[in-house]
Amino acid sequence: MSNVVLSVKNLSMSYLAARGRVRAVNNVSFDLHAGETLAIIGESGCGKSSLNLTLIRQLPTSAKIESGQLLYTKRDGQQLDILQLSKKGLQKFLWSEISMVFQGALNALNPVIRISDMVYDTGKAHGLSKAESRKQALDLFEKVRLDPMRVFRAYPHELSGGMRQRVLLALALLLRPQVVIMDEPTTAVDILTQRSILEVLKELRRELNFSILFISHDLAIAAEIADTIATMYAGEIVEIGPVYEVFYHPRHAYTLSLLDAAPRLSVGAEELHSIPGSPPDLIEPPAGCKFHERCRLATDICAHTVPPIEIFNGNHRVSCHHHQIVRKEREEVIQS
Amino acid sequence: MSQQPLVELHGVYRSFEKERVRIPVLQDIHLNVYPNEVLCLVGESGCGKTTTGKIIASLLDASEGEVLYNGRRMAEYDRKERSLIRRQMQLVHQDPFASLNPAHTIGQILGYPLKRHKMVNGRAELRRRIWELLTLVDLTPPGDIVNKFPHQLSGGQRQRVSIARALTVNPKLIVADEAVSMVDVSIRIGILKMLHNLRDMFNLAIVFITHDLALAKYFAWEGRIAVMYLGRIVEIGRTQDIIANPAHPYTRALLSAVPEADPNLTRKKQPIPLRSDEIPRLTAIPPGCAFHPRCPFYQPGVCDVSVPRLAQAPGYAQDTACIPLTTGEQLVPYGT
Numbered sequence: 205m206s207n208v209v210l211s212v213k214n215l216s217m218s219y220l221a222a223r224g225r226v227r228a229v230n231n232v233s234f235d236l237h238a239g240e241t242l243a244i245i246g247e248s249g250c251g252k253s254s255l256n257l258t259l260i261r262q263l264p265t266s267a268k269i270e271s272g273q274l275l276y277t278k279r280d281g282q283q284l285d286i287l288q289l290s291k292k293g294l295q296k297f298l299w300s301e302i303s304m305v306f307q308g309a310l311n312a313l314n315p316v317i318r319i320s321d322m323v324y325d326t327g328k329a330h331g332l333s334k335a336e337s338r339k340q341a342l343d344l345f346e347k348v349r350l351d352p353m354r355v356f357r358a359y360p361h362e363l364s365g366g367m368r369q370r371v372l373l374a375l376a377l378l379l380r381p382q383v384v385i386m387d388e389p390t391t392a393v394d395i396l397t398q399r400s401i402l403e404v405l406k407e408l409r410r411e412l413n414f415s416i417l418f419i420s421h422d423l424a425i426a427a428e429i430a431d432t433i434a435t436m437y438a439g440e441i442v443e444i445g446p447v448y449e450v451f452y453h454p455r456h457a458y459t460l461s462l463l464d465a466a467p468r469l470s471v472g473a474e475e476l477h478s479i480p481g482s483p484p485d486l487i488e489p490p491a492g493c494k495f496h497e498r499c500r501l502a503t504d505i506c507a508h509t510v511p512p513i514e515i516f517n518g519n520h521r522v523s524c525h526h527h528q529i530v531r532k533e534r535e536e537v538i539q540s
Numbered sequence: 541m542s543q544q545p546l547v548e549l550h551g552v553y554r555s556f557e558k559e560r561v562r563i564p565v566l567q568d569i570h571l572n573v574y575p576n577e578v579l580c581l582v583g584e585s586g587c588g589k590t591t592t593g594k595i596i597a598s599l600l601d602a603s604e605g606e607v608l609y610n611g612r613r614m615a616e617y618d619r620k621e622r623s624l625i626r627r628q629m630q631l632v633h634q635d636p637f638a639s640l641n642p643a644h645t646i647g648q649i650l651g652y653p654l655k656r657h658k659m660v661n662g663r664a665e666l667r668r669r670i671w672e673l674l675t676l677v678d679l680t681p682p683g684d685i686v687n688k689f690p691h692q693l694s695g696g697q698r699q700r701v702s703i704a705r706a707l708t709v710n711p712k713l714i715v716a717d718e719a720v721s722m723v724d725v726s727i728r729i730g731i732l733k734m735l736h737n738l739r740d741m742f743n744l745a746i747v748f749i750t751h752d753l754a755l756a757k758y759f760a761w762e763g764r765i766a767v768m769y770l771g772r773i774v775e776i777g778r779t780q781d782i783i784a785n786p787a788h789p790y791t792r793a794l795l796s797a798v799p800e801a802d803p804n805l806t807r808k809k810q811p812i813p814l815r816s817d818e819i820p821r822l823t824a825i826p827p828g829c830a831f832h833p834r835c836p837f838y839q840p841g842v843c844d845v846s847v848p849r850l851a852q853a854p855g856y857a858q859d860t861a862c863i864p865l866t867t868g869e870q871l872v873p874y875g876t
């Protein structure tokens with residue numbers, strides 16, 4: 205595969221709450237390659253957004269990054285640790301190297317500021333002249349299939365939800381970052397709007413070749429756009445691997461359960477299953493495998509021993525005591 | 541389906557006044573709901589699903605047209621019968637948090653309608669009935685739940701409580717309006733399976749409102765789907781027929797746009813592009829077929845002239861409202 209742009213190593217972060225420390229990101233490691241789309245999937249509250257916010261250091265004051273490294277490689281090969289950047293250094297770094305499109309982004313646009321002013325402000329903070337910013341923005345608006353001049357002069361409220369989402373995508377790309385982080389960018393939009401955003405995104409990605417870190421609880425979108433899937437549970441990445449591997453040959457019981465709960469429109473009658481219970485408390489998580497209380501494959505060992513990390517085929521990393529059973533079960537389902 | 545429908549909508553119109561402007565929200569809706577059936581209403585935001593659901597549940601009056609309950613207009617029943625019929629149609633909302641009183645325990649929430657409608661005699665029977673209802677919605681052991689407040693339950697548990705509350709009055713029909721949209725994907729299926737069981741047990745009809753087509757297909761596989769667009773039903777029929785062989789261009793576009801939780805399947809899909817992404821405002825509904833400005837098969841001089849009516853088109857089992865199709869023509873891409 206191509207070069208690693210962002211290498212996350214043993215990252216842990218927690219929030220200080222009244223009852224104790226909420227361990228929202230726990231010893232997370234992964235590499236993001238140039239041009240790669242990595243989708244992080246998992247239930248609500250598993251720490252997806254927290255991981256995101258840690259990567260770009262936009263955490264509330266109650267949060268503490270406890271350990272880890274965020275090694276980032278610039279286009280010229282220079283390497284840096286995002287966690288070591290000064291406040292000013294971080295400001296320069298965001299948008300130009302890593303940018304983001306947030307969850308519920310429809311509200312992310314300030315209603316009293318014209319789109320053009322947002323473009324100028326963002327450009328100016330990174331040393332672009334007004335003319336340069338404008339040219340870049342109009343070009344990107346065209347690429348995301350918006351009417352460039354109309355949108356440039358508009359206030360956010362004059363645009364539909366889908367248009368605003370595309371404006372945000374264009375703004376995120378204004379300074380040609382290598383990485384764009386997207387947190388549920390298509391939740392709360394309609395099917396056809398979601399489709400046009402996905403198509404635009406795929407086109408942009410082909411043309412501009414940036415990497416995407418995509419956070420979603422929607423397995424279908426992940427299946428469509430990701431090269432790599434990471435399953436997150438209780439603050440940890442429990443499985444990560446190429447999209448076809450994870451969908452057709454998963455090795456973690458939690459991934460298997462997520463797949464078992466996802467209906468597919470064009471597959472006729474389906475036998476689906478819920479995951480019992482709800483995600484665990486992140487202040488006092490269960491011992492052993494954190495999923496064991498909800499796992500239908502769990503045995504004694506799962507309740508007291510943390511499953512070791514195992515690597516298959518070089519790039520499929522899993523920690524599940526019963527990965528062999530998982531693999532076999534899914535294969536039987538696929539064959540039937 | 542020759543049996544007596546529970547609810548019949550005959551040429552129903554509904555509009556709202558907003559700042560002295562009349563907004564037509566539903567137009568010429570013809571729809572029957574039969575005992576024990578599953579009927580899904582699907583379509584994009586604002587197409588009128590909730591309004592239709594409320595009219596079915598007799599929570600809202602039609603502006604024009606006729607609504608029959610068990611074959612008769614509401615006005616033909618006396619007061620007592622009316623209140624009985626109203627009780628037989630229950631609505632379950634999307635957000636159980638908003639619809640459950642936060643200051644009441646679950647026991648009180650269920651006890652109130654039981655007492656008010658004199659469904660039980662005496663304290664012992666009240667308690668027994670509450671226990672029974674909680675067991676029916678799989679909130680067990682009931683003793684752990686009755687004294688809790690809504691905020692002490694998970695989203696999925698709260699939604700089970702709202703379903704239990706709907707069951708207190710022995711309904712014949714439940715309108716579930718986006719009832720699982722806010723609960724996690726992983727636990728949705730459990731709630732849907734429970735709804736199916738309740739339906740079998742109590743001979744319930746379920747009107748299931750969703751914008752998630754894969755979920756609609758799963759839940760209503762043995763039932764029917766009605767696809768709505770801008771206040772009209774554009775296609776209605778058996779789920780299996782519509783999914784396998786969608787007729788209306790809007791339905792085709794929707795089905796083709798939905799990503800699938802399966803990488804091969806989703807990447808093979810060919811989304812049907814529309815001629816425009818813009819959803820017209822309800823105050824400016826296009827003449828003729830309201831879908832014509834976006835329709836990839838638009839026939840000038842035909843589709844923009846008269847309003848299509850729901851009818852069976854040759855080659856399709858379901859009813860559809862598309863002029864070329866119902867007049868037996870082939871759909872040809874616009875401009876060819």
Ligand SMILES: Nc1ncnc2c1ncn2[C@@H]1O[C@H](COP(=O)(O)OP(=O)(O)OP(=O)(O)O)[C@@H](O)[C@H]1O
Nearest residue numbers: 219221226228247248249250251252253254264486
């Ligand atoms: N500011 C905060 N203070 C304390 N706890 C927090 C804070 N933000 C999030 N949490 C907790 O951290 C955990 C992870 O939350 P996070 O928002 O990262 O999950 P998520 O996977 O993004 O969920 P969702 O799919 O609902 O967006 C949760 O238990 C949450 O309650």
Ligand SMILES: Nc1ncnc2c1ncn2[C@@H]1O[C@H](COP(=O)(O)OP(=O)(O)OP(=O)(O)O)[C@@H](O)[C@H]1O
Nearest residue numbers: 556558565584585586587588589590591592751822
């Ligand atoms: N009480 C009301 N007053 C004014 N307009 C209303 C009222 N109720 C609904 N509307 C309008 O009627 C249209 C249809 O609303 P409805 O809630 O039925 O749509 P829906 O299909 O359920 O949409 P969603 O998927 O967003 O829930 C919308 O444009 C809405 O703004």
Ligand code: SF4
Nearest residue numbers: 829832835843862863
């Ligand atoms: S009536 Fe015409 S415009 Fe409407 S859906 Fe059919 S082909 Fe398209």
Ligand SMILES: [Mg+2]
Nearest residue numbers: 252253254307
């Ligand atoms: Mg989140």
Ligand SMILES: [Mg+2]
Nearest residue numbers: 589590591717
């Ligand atoms: Mg609605």
